[in-house]
Amino acid sequence: MGLKAVLSKLYAKLVNKQLNNIRKNAVELQHKTFLKLIDQAKNTAFGQAHHFEQINNYDDFKKHIPVRDYEELRPYIERVTNGEENVLWPGKPLYLTKTSGTTSGVKYIPISKESMPGHIDSARNALLSYVYETGNADFLDGKLIFLQGSPVLSKKSGLDTGRLSGIVAHHIPTYLQKNRMPSYNVNCIEDWEQKVDAIVDETINEDMRLISGIPPWCQMYFDRLTAKSGGKKIKDIFPNFKLFVYGGVNYEPYRARIEESIGFAIDSIETYPASEGFIAFQDSQKDKGLLLQVNSGIFYEFIPVDEFFNDSPTRISLKDIELNKNYALILNTNAGLWGYSLGDTVKFISKDPYKILVTGRIKHFISAFGEHVIGEEVEHSLMSIAKEEGIDVVEFTVAPQVNPAPGELPYHEWFIEFGNEPNDLEAFRQKVDKALQKKNIYYFDLIEGNILQPLVIRSLKKDTFINYMRSQGKLGGQNKVPRLANDRKIVDGLSSYIK
Template identity: 70%
Template sequence: MGIKAALSKPFAAWVVKGINKWKKDALKAQGDVFNSLIKSATPTVFGKEHNFNSIKNYEDFKANVPIRDYEGLRPYIDRVVVGETDILWKGKPKYFAKTSGTTSGVKYIPISKESMPEHIKAARNALLTYIHETGKADFVNGKMIFLQGSPILTKKNGINVGRLSGIVAHLVPAYLQKNRLPSYATNCIEDWEEKVDAIVTETLHEDMTLISGIPPWVQMYFDKLSEKTGGKKIKNIFKNFSLFVYGGVNYEPYRAKIEASIGRKIDAIETYPASEGFIAYQDTQEDKSLLLLAKAGIFYEFIPADEYYNENPTRLSLAEIELDKNYALILNTNAGLWGYSIGDTVKFVSKNPYKILVTGRIKHFISAFGEHVIGEEVEQAILSVANEEGIEITEFTVAPQVNPPVGELPYHEWFVEFVETPKDIKAFSEKVDLALQQKNIYYFDLIEGKILQKLIIRSLQKDAFVNYMRAEGKLGGQNKVPRLSNDRKLAEVLEKYI
């Protein structure tokens, strides 16, 4: 065991001891965060306009601060972007994380000197928690790769601007920098395919022990490695590769193909970082749920997902949530986001400690006929059948067909890229349909009531989704294919790949 691995174990034990303290009393931790946020932001423009000086508890807060998405908060963010101080948070942000939204165009998410360390600490603690639980630390002596966006930063009114992953790249602790790949020059390549080719060349003969990234883009990296080596499995290229760290999408639809590419099962850690804050990470290999970070500069609120579009939806603190219920996640952060709807949905699977699963996006659902099918349901439906039949799936998405041919009922249309198409696609489709009926009672009722016909699966050409993302200029980085659409925009583009 190398010196880094040896030293990491007592350090991990010390860190986990601190985590366990707040984990056992997450409600107190949230109360402390709430009080600190209100106190810090009371002198700001937002704090003055929303009566922070009179807020004593969560009920006062709800009465004074409405729920907003980026567009709702934009008048304040625009003032921050042009260089005004003390608007949403004290002073100016340290960075802007630049993202793109479907309705907002370019979004500038403020990151403060108080919030940035929480991103770094959470990523570090996810690894240290793994070391403490498993005793496996040798990976810290090898090379680690983080497939991410370009670290090139620009300036906007004196504030550094870049992708979140690019910003974080500048802040990786010194003790990890020597082990970290790819090189800065390679990381700066903007074209994703050119970048992955360069990463393959740079890493092919290195002792890679940890690989991190969004699963579909890691799969692309693995495919290119295999091509370069005449079809070798990843386990034969990187003999000491032992840990996969991922986030951004549910791993399960990709797990079978990634493990097939590797050639064996491998330990994995799921993380839930966002530009708005680092929200949760998997803290044990025993289950796939994520520990909600109750002491990380974020005060959480939750809206029952089925009330999200109501005029006055129910707003709940962590103390009020119920298990196995779908909630829209709302953030209040030490970077100055207030009542901020991040757009994700989660459900709690434990209160001791508070642990979540990410179930989808609030805008990514199908309810063209009143069924309100969510991402978690379609993923579980197709994966249960695929796993049972040994079928590997590369990627998929679902859309409603509300204008079927004359004489036919409407239906859900699934666009699926298989590694190998099932021999009997109709039988496969029927099993998936039955699985979805069992997941969603509304969908079951619509099938039973002959409002909908059973779903139809369209098998797509190899690399259909990669080609689609390339054509859209969204290949690589943090970009993801939506699992669900409530319209036909994506479906109409994918029809040419059937």
């Protein structure tokens, strides 16, 4: 065992002690975070406009701060991106992260000098929690790869601007820099396919021990490694590869294929980073829950999903959450986001400590007939049957068909790229539909009431989603195909790929 591995075990003990204190005092720490945020931002333009000086408790806060999404907060953010100081947070941000907007192009999310450590420390603590629990630290003595966006930053009104993963690349701890791959020059390649090929060439003969990234793009890396090596499994290319770190999407639909590519069921750590803040990470291999980061400068609020679009939805803090209930996640951060609807939905599976699962996107649902089917339900229905049947699902997306052929009832249309297609697609379709009916009572009622017909599956050609994302200029990086949509913009683009 090398020096880094030995030292990491000692450091992991210290970090675990700190995390235990945070686990035991989550509600108190959230209250302290709340008070600190209000105090720090009371003299900003936003703080003055929203009467922060009158806010003494959470009830006061809710009276003065409405829930807003990015578009509603945009007037303030544009003042920040134009170089104005003391708008949402004291001074100017350290960075602007650039993400894809849902309605009006590029979004810019501020990162302050106070919020930057939350991104770095949470990622570090995820690894150290694994080291502490398992005793496995050898991965730190080999090469580590983070499949990410380009670290090249541009300037906007004098502010460094780039993708979150590219910004974070500038803050990788010094002790990991020599282990880290790919090289800076390769990491700066903008074209994703050229970049993956260059990464393959650069890493195929290295001692890779930790691989991190969004699952579908890691799968592309694995596929090209296998092709380059003449068909070898990843375990034979990288015999010391022991840890897979991922985030950005639900891993379960990808797990079987990735583990098949690797050659064994590898240890994995799920993380929940966002441009707006590092929300949670998996702190134990014994359960899938993600430890909510309650002491990193974010005050969380939660709105029950079924109330989110109401005029006056219930809005609660951590102390009032219920287990196994889906909530829309609202953030207030030390980078100046206030009442900010992240767009994600989560549910708590534990209060001791507070652990969550990410269940979908508030705008990624199907409710063309009031069924309000969410991502968690769709993914469970498909993947449970696929696992039962030994079927490999590469990728999929679902949308409603509200204008069926004459004489037909409307239906949910599932566009699926299979690794190996079911021998009896009709039987598979019926089983998935029954599974979804069990997960969603409203969907069940619509099927039983002959309002909807059972779902329809469109089997897609090999590499459909890669080709589709390429055609949209969104191949690689942090881009993801939404699993659900209440319109047909995506599936209409996939119609030419149907087998």
